[in-house]
Amino acid sequence: MSAKAKLATVWLDGCSGCHMSLLDIDERILAVAEQADLVYSPLVDLKVFPEMVDVTLVEGAVSNEEDYAKIKKVRARTKILVALGDCAVTTNVPGMRNPFKVEDILNRAYLENAATNQHIPVAVIPPLRQTSLPVHQVVDVDVFVPGCPPSADTIFYVLTELLAGRTPDLLGKTRFGI
Amino acid sequence: MNQPTQARIFTLKIDGVDVAAREHETILELAQENNIFIPTLCHLEGLTEFGGCRLCVVEVQGSNRLFPACMTTVTEGMEVTTDSERLRVYRYMILGMLFSERNHVCSVCVSNGHCDLQFLAAKLGMTRVEMPYLHPSMVVDASHQHFIMDHNRCILCQRCVRVCGEIEGAFTKGVMGRGASSRIIHDLNGAWGDSKTCTSCGKCVNVCPTGALAEKGKSAGEMVKRRDWLPYLRSMQED
Numbered sequence: 001m002s003a004k005a006k007l008a009t010v011w012l013d014g015c016s017g018c019h020m021s022l023l024d025i026d027e028r029i030l031a032v033a034e035q036a037d038l039v040y041s042p043l044v045d046l047k048v049f050p051e052m053v054d055v056t057l058v059e060g061a062v063s064n065e066e067d068y069a070k071i072k073k074v075r076a077r078t079k080i081l082v083a084l085g086d087c088a089v090t091t092n093v094p095g096m097r098n099p100f101k102v103e104d105i106l107n108r109a110y111l112e113n114a115a116t117n118q119h120i121p122v123a124v125i126p127p128l129r130q131t132s133l134p135v136h137q138v139v140d141v142d143v144f145v146p147g148c149p150p151s152a153d154t155i156f157y158v159l160t161e162l163l164a165g166r167t168p169d170l171l172g173k174t175r176f177g178i
Numbered sequence: 179m180n181q182p183t184q185a186r187i188f189t190l191k192i193d194g195v196d197v198a199a200r201e202h203e204t205i206l207e208l209a210q211e212n213n214i215f216i217p218t219l220c221h222l223e224g225l226t227e228f229g230g231c232r233l234c235v236v237e238v239q240g241s242n243r244l245f246p247a248c249m250t251t252v253t254e255g256m257e258v259t260t261d262s263e264r265l266r267v268y269r270y271m272i273l274g275m276l277f278s279e280r281n282h283v284c285s286v287c288v289s290n291g292h293c294d295l296q297f298l299a300a301k302l303g304m305t306r307v308e309m310p311y312l313h314p315s316m317v318v319d320a321s322h323q324h325f326i327m328d329h330n331r332c333i334l335c336q337r338c339v340r341v342c343g344e345i346e347g348a349f350t351k352g353v354m355g356r357g358a359s360s361r362i363i364h365d366l367n368g369a370w371g372d373s374k375t376c377t378s379c380g381k382c383v384n385v386c387p388t389g390a391l392a393e394k395g396k397s398a399g400e401m402v403k404r405r406d407w408l409p410y411l412r413s414m415q416e417d
Contacts, residue, residue, distance in 0.1 A: 086285055089306055096283060098313035131313065136306060144305035148285035175300035176277075177284025177291065 005054040005163055007036040009043070010074055012067040013094040013132060014060030017149040018085035019043070022057070024152035035163045051077050055162050057084040061094040062133045066126035075139035080162055083135045084155070086148040086176060094132040102128045143167070147174040190256040199252040206234055206247040209260060216260050217269060217298050220335035221248045222385055224408035226344060228336055233272055233298070236260050244268065273299055274307045279358055281313060281330040287389040288401035294387035295333060321371030324394055325383050327362065332390035334360050338382035345411050350376040
């Protein structure tokens with residue numbers, strides 16, 4: 001009997017909606033748990049991304065320096081990397097700031113529109129990169145699952161196919177937007 | 179003297195199937211009559227063919243170049259292929275360029291769920307855009323009382339330009355610039371709301387394949403276009 005597969009999920013620049021959709025697979029999560037251990041996730045209290053992960057679902061675009069460092073490490077430690085949802089696949093809403101300069105965005109958010117305590121944070125929160133990028137423009141991606149968010153059925157299908165060693169065929173199952 | 183003219187009938191093959199076509203018919207018309215799917219974007223029944231989007235390119239035996247099905251008329255003995263690895267590569271490339279050239283954010287678009295571009299990407303199994311997104315800085319013209327023109331979502335198919343001139347007869351809409359810097363304009367590049375020629379008929383809004391033209395006040399996914407009137411207006415013109 002082979003060991004269970006190692007499954008991870010990471011949350012970059014996204015709204016967590018894809019993780020909500022993952023949880024919407026409801027009791028089918030028990031079927032996933034029979035085949036895989038969730039070794040790292042915003043839903044798991046573990047701080048370091050482990051080595052030798054079989055499948056990682058990535059939600060969100062690569063927008064700041066922390067996202068960038070994290071996705072590089074995740075890629076190096078993952079066999080099958082899945083770009084989950086439109087932010088990971090297309091940059092979606094996080095990319096809507098790309099036509100503007102980072103400086104202008106920070107001024108807008110922290111100075112012009114701030115009623116009190118007007119200052120641009122420089123410590124603790126990671127600096128924004130010049131442009132928000134889809135995951136595949138930073139590291140190689142093995143499976144793309146568009147959708148905002150992809151439905152629970154689509155996510156469950158992708159997980160069961162990948163855990164069974166097959167490549168999911170997403171034709172007719174999801175699309176940009178949804 | 180109204181003598182019925184004898185239309186010549188050609189026989190040809192589409193995807194290996196023997197079909198009969200009338201002279202002067204396009205490959206696209208013939209394919210649609212025979213329920214063979216060819217992807218299209220700038221084509222719309224009732225408007226003059228434009229051949230701009232190139233999504234309908236097909237292979238014709240005996241030639242290395244690709245032919246736009248909407249602009250190519252049938253010939254006797256023609257052998258047409260509407261789907262192949264080569265065509266799929268080009269169609270993905272075209273859709274990728276359309277998605278990456280402007281800011282198409284399907285999830286927050288008024289036309290989400292009712293968009294020809296989004297529908298085609300899904301139908302052709304496209305799950306990503308290979309080329310880098312340009313994320314250009316684009317303006318939104320909200321000067322018109324009823325309608326909005328969002329250049330972020332425009333694919334320059336020129337359906338709006340054609341319907342405005344050919345059907346409404348207003349010739350308000352046109353195209354300015356070249357290549358990726360082309361823009362749909364109103365009159366001599368003024369604000370839409372200031373146009374003296376626009377009749378506010380809304381035909382352009384309804385033929386627009388994406389959310390580039392929409393009614394004001396619509397939120398994400400709420401803009402449903404109606405196009406059933408177009409072939410009727412065209413046939414009335416011809417009569």
